[in-house]
Amino acid sequence: MADGVSANSPVNSGRFATTAADRIRILERYKRIAMVGLSSNPFRPSHFAAIYMRSEGYDVTPVNPREKEVLGLRSYASLRDVPGPIEIVDIFREPAAVPAIVEDAIAAGAKVIWMQLGVVHEEAAERARQAGLEVVMDRCVKIEHARFFGGLSTIGLNTGVISSQRRNHSSTK
Secondary structure (H helix, E strand, C coil): CCCCCCCCCHHHCCCCCCCHHHHHHHHHHCCEEEEECCCCCCCCHHHHHHHHHHHCCCEEEEECCCCCEECCEECECCHHHCCCCCCEEEECCCHHHHHHHHHHHHHHCCCEEEECCCCCCHHHHHHHHHCCCEEECCCCHHHHHHHHHCCHHHHCCCCCCCCCCCCCCCCCC
């Protein structure tokens, strides 16, 4: 049985498969995320992921040439423009854009390439690995963090916990 979200993805059994332990280690070790393709549109998955990751203590940097600012943070046109170190490059772009992003990530000294759900690019992953970066493909950084660190119930997902106790909600009456 493949582990986690997008279990039917070919990356779960391919040469770029990561284990749950790999992803936990990455999320515990690295706290500076450059989100490539982060949108100011609150209905986009990248926007929601950024809000969640920031609420969990991660330093999120927007990278999107179409945005000047996202979530009150300056947005950069490319990874090469981001000041300071980059640890995780979280890619919210189509697979065709990944090779150029990987090259920028290598040049910026990133540690991890994280391709979101539906983003799979084997050749770019190989290039990143050859340059010494870790690679996660076809997984959502927010979902993985919530799954491992207890945030699923805060976003309305079924955590599989069955309890007869009511959650403590503040009353407005």
